[in-house]
Amino acid sequence: xxxxxxxxxxxxxxxxxxxxxxxxxxxxxxxxxxxxxxxxxxxxxxxxxxxxxxxxxxxxxxxxxxxxxxxxxxxxxxxxxxxxxxxxxxxxxxx
Numbered sequence: 001x002x003x004x005x006x007x008x009x010x011x012x013x014x015x016x017x018x019x020x021x022x023x024x025x026x027x028x029x030x031x032x033x034x035x036x037x038x039x040x041x042x043x044x045x046x047x048x049x050x051x052x053x054x055x056x057x058x059x060x061x062x063x064x065x066x067x068x069x070x071x072x073x074x075x076x077x078x079x080x081x082x083x084x085x086x087x088x089x090x091x092x093x094x095x
């Protein structure tokens with residue numbers, strides 16, 4: 001079976017396009033890793049909630065806080081404010 005030069009060039013171009021689409025950029029790769037780590041953390045937490053000693057008021061408050069944080073982070077570029085909040089939270093909780 002002979003392959004023409006044009007067909008060979010077409011195949012190579014297709015493979016290069018596929019390779020470029022499959023190889024995420026560095027920033028995208030880090031974002032995927034961060035999202036995977038967050039998803040894993042939430043999955044692990046979901047399995048531990050039933051074993052935690054939380055009353056219903058604490059559960060409702062934690063749920064509300066998490067919802068607010070995730071909504072804010074999703075709608076804004078809030079890394080600096082989230083860092084500030086993290087520092088204040090650590091100070092308040094003594095951790």
